[in-house]
Amino acid sequence: MTEKRKLRSTQWFGTPDKYGFYARSWMRNQGTPPDMFDGRPVIGICNTWSELTPCNGHLRGLAEHVRRGVLVAGGLPLEFPVMSLGETLVRPTAMMYRNQVSMDVEETLRANPIDGVILLAGCDKTTPALLMGAASVDLPTILVSGGPMLNGRYRGKQLGSGTDVIRYAEALQTGKMTTSEFLDLEAGNSRSAGSCMTMGTASTMASLSEAMGIALVQNAATPAVDSRRAALAEAAGRRIVDLVKDDVRMSQIVTKAALENAIIVNGAIGGSTNAVVHLIALAGRLGVDLTLDDWDRLGREVPCLLNLMPSGQYLMEDFYYAGGLPALMREVLPLLNCEAMTVSGRTIAAQVETAECFDRDVIRTLDAPFKDQGGIAVLRGNLAPGGAVIKPSAASPALMKHRGRAVVFEDMKDFKARIDDPDLAIEATSVMVLKNGGPIGYPGMPEVGNLVLPRKLLEQGVTDMVRISDSRMSGTAFGTVVLHVAPEAAVGGPLALVRDGDMIELDVAARRLHLDISDAEMERRRAAWRPREPHFERGYGRMFIDNVLQADRGVDFGFLIGASGHPVPDKSA
Numbered sequence: 001m002t003e004k005r006k007l008r009s010t011q012w013f014g015t016p017d018k019y020g021f022y023a024r025s026w027m028r029n030q031g032t033p034p035d036m037f038d039g040r041p042v043i044g045i046c047n048t049w050s051e052l053t054p055c056n057g058h059l060r061g062l063a064e065h066v067r068r069g070v071l072v073a074g075g076l077p078l079e080f081p082v083m084s085l086g087e088t089l090v091r092p093t094a095m096m097y098r099n100q101v102s103m104d105v106e107e108t109l110r111a112n113p114i115d116g117v118i119l120l121a122g123c124d125k126t127t128p129a130l131l132m133g134a135a136s137v138d139l140p141t142i143l144v145s146g147g148p149m150l151n152g153r154y155r156g157k158q159l160g161s162g163t164d165v166i167r168y169a170e171a172l173q174t175g176k177m178t179t180s181e182f183l184d185l186e187a188g189n190s191r192s193a194g195s196c197m198t199m200g201t202a203s204t205m206a207s208l209s210e211a212m213g214i215a216l217v218q219n220a221a222t223p224a225v226d227s228r229r230a231a232l233a234e235a236a237g238r239r240i241v242d243l244v245k246d247d248v249r250m251s252q253i254v255t256k257a258a259l260e261n262a263i264i265v266n267g268a269i270g271g272s273t274n275a276v277v278h279l280i281a282l283a284g285r286l287g288v289d290l291t292l293d294d295w296d297r298l299g300r301e302v303p304c305l306l307n308l309m310p311s312g313q314y315l316m317e318d319f320y321y322a323g324g325l326p327a328l329m330r331e332v333l334p335l336l337n338c339e340a341m342t343v344s345g346r347t348i349a350a351q352v353e354t355a356e357c358f359d360r361d362v363i364r365t366l367d368a369p370f371k372d373q374g375g376i377a378v379l380r381g382n383l384a385p386g387g388a389v390i391k392p393s394a395a396s397p398a399l400m401k402h403r404g405r406a407v408v409f410e411d412m413k414d415f416k417a418r419i420d421d422p423d424l425a426i427e428a429t430s431v432m433v434l435k436n437g438g439p440i441g442y443p444g445m446p447e448v449g450n451l452v453l454p455r456k457l458l459e460q461g462v463t464d465m466v467r468i469s470d471s472r473m474s475g476t477a478f479g480t481v482v483l484h485v486a487p488e489a490a491v492g493g494p495l496a497l498v499r500d501g502d503m504i505e506l507d508v509a510a511r512r513l514h515l516d517i518s519d520a521e522m523e524r525r526r527a528a529w530r531p532r533e534p535h536f537e538r539g540y541g542r543m544f545i546d547n548v549l550q551a552d553r554g555v556d557f558g559f560l561i562g563a564s565g566h567p568v569p570d571k572s573a
C-alpha cells in the first residue's frame with residue numbers, strides 16, 4: 001500500500017492467510033482484478049435507491065458517477081443498499097423507520113471492509129437516517145443528495161410539490177376544482193427524477209448538509225436531472241478518497257459550530273420544522289450537546305432570505321439558477337461560524353465568500369429580507385413543558401398572538417370522523433388540538449399537524465387557524481401550526497389533558513403556549529388520565545415504542561445515542 005496509515009480494509013484484504021483469501025476470492029467473482037486489493041481506500045457507496053422511494057429512483061445512476069470518481073482517485077468503490085424510505089408510500093409514517101435505517105447504515109459500515117463512505121440520499125428521512133448511522137461509525141463521509149425535481153408545471157403555472165397539493169386539495173374540497181382537474185395535476189407535479197422541489201424536508205436536509213460542510217458545494221439545489229448533479233457526484237467520489245488518506249472523519253466536520261451554522265441557515269431558507277428533530281438526533285450521535293434552546297437562541301434573529309415555497313413563491317430550480325445555497329450563505333456569513341471546516345478542505349467562509357447571486361427576487365439580502373422571522377420558534381408553557389415548535393415564516397402574522405377555545409380531537413381517526421360534521425362547534429377563532437400524533441401515540445410522529453380546516457370554515461373563506469399537536473408537519477406545508485408538543489399525549493403530557501372549551505393562549509413573540517386552567521384542575525385531570533393500549537406487542541414496532549425518545553430529544557432511540565466508532569470486529573472463523 002502507498003498510504004502510511006494502515007486502512008481498516010487491509011484487515012480484510014491485506015493478509016496472505018485464509019481470511020484474506022476469503023475476503024479477496026469471493027470479491028473476485030464480481031470481476032474485481034487482484035490489484036484492486038493493493039491497500040487502496042475502499043469506499044462504500046451507501047445507496048437508498050428503491051423503486052418504492054420514487055424521490056431516490058435515480059440514485060443507481062448517480063452511484064455510477066460516484067463510482068467513476070472513486071476509481072479516478074485510486075479507490076475501490078463498493079456500492080451497497082440499505083433500507084429506503086419513500087415518504088409518500090411508507091405507512092404508518094416513514095419517520096417510524098428513520099432510526100431503523102440508521103442502524104442498518106451503522107452496522108453495515110462497521111461490519112464491512114469500508115474506509116470511507118458516500119451517502120446517497122434524497123427523500124426526507126433518508127438523509128438524516130444516513131447521517132445518523134454514519135455519525136455513530138465516524139468514518140470519512142460525504143453526503144450526496146439526489147437533488148430536487150424540476151419545477152412542477154400545470155396550465156402555465158408553477159406547481160410546488162406538497163405545497164400546491166395541499167392548496168388544490170382544499171380547492172377540490174370546496175368545489176373550486178373538479179376531480180378530473182385535480183387528477184390532471186399529478187403528472188405536472190412530478191415531471192422529473194428527484195425529490196420535492198419546495199423547501200420541504202428533503203430540500204431542507206440537503207441544504208443543511210451543505211451548510212454543515214458534510215456535502216459538497218451546490219449539493220442543495222442542483223436539480224436531479226442537471227448534468228452538474230452527476231458531476232457533483234463524481235467530484236464527491238474523488239474527494240472521499242482524499243479524506244480517507246487524510247483521515248478526516250465525520251466528527252471533525254459536523255461539529256457544534258457546523259450544527260449551529262445549519263440552524264442559522266435553516267432560518268435563512270425558511271427550512272422545515274423536521275430539521276429540529278433530525279439535527280438534535282444527529283448531534284446526539286456525535287456527542288454534541290444541541291437542544292431546543294439552541295434552535296431558539298440561534299434562529300430567533302435570523303430572517304428568511306429565500307422566496308421559496310411554502311414560505312414564498314419560487315422553487316428549488318429557481319434557487320439553483322439564482323446562485324443556490326452558496327449565494328444565500330454569503331448573505332448570512334456575518335451570522336455564521338466562518339471557520340467551520342467542510343469536506344472540500346476549505347472553511348465554510350472560503351467556500352461561499354465569492355458566490356454570486358443572479359436573482360435578487362429569489363435570494364434576498366440581510367438588509368432587505370424576504371420575511372423578518374425565518375427561524376424556528378420554540379414555545380414553552382404548561383401545555384408544553386418539554387417544548388413545542390412553530391415556523392413563523394409559514395404562519396399567519398395575525399395569529400401569532402392568539403387566545404381561543406379548544407376543539408379537541410383524541411386522534412386522527414376522531415379528527416377524520418368529525419372535522420366535516422356540520423354540527424361541529426368550531427369557529428375561525430377556535431384552536432384545533434390533536435392528541436396522540438406523537439412518537440408513541442400514532443406511532444412514529446407522522447406529518448399530520450397541519451390539520452385540514454373544516455369544510456364549513458373553508459367555504460366561509462377561512463384560510464388559517466391555530467392548530468396544536470404532538471405530531472410533525474411536512475416541510476412543504478404551511479399555517480399557524482404548533483408542533484412537536486412534548487411530552488406527547490400518549491405518555492400523559494399536558495396535551496392529553498386538554499378538553500373541549502378550554503382556553504389556550506399562543507404568544508409566539510413571548511414563546512408561550514398556555515392552557516388556561518388552574519394547576520389544581522390540571523392535577524385532577526392528570527390523576528384521572530389512563531394510557532392507551534400499546535400499538536405493538538412485538539417486532540420493530542415494539543422496539544420503537546419501548547425505546548423512542550420524545551421530540552425534544554430528537555425522537556432517536558435512547559440506546560443509539562452516541563457513537564461506537566469503527567473498530568474492526570474479529571473474524572469468527
Ligand code: FES
Nearest residue numbers: 055123195196202
Ligand atoms: Fe420524497 Fe418529498 S416525497 S422528498
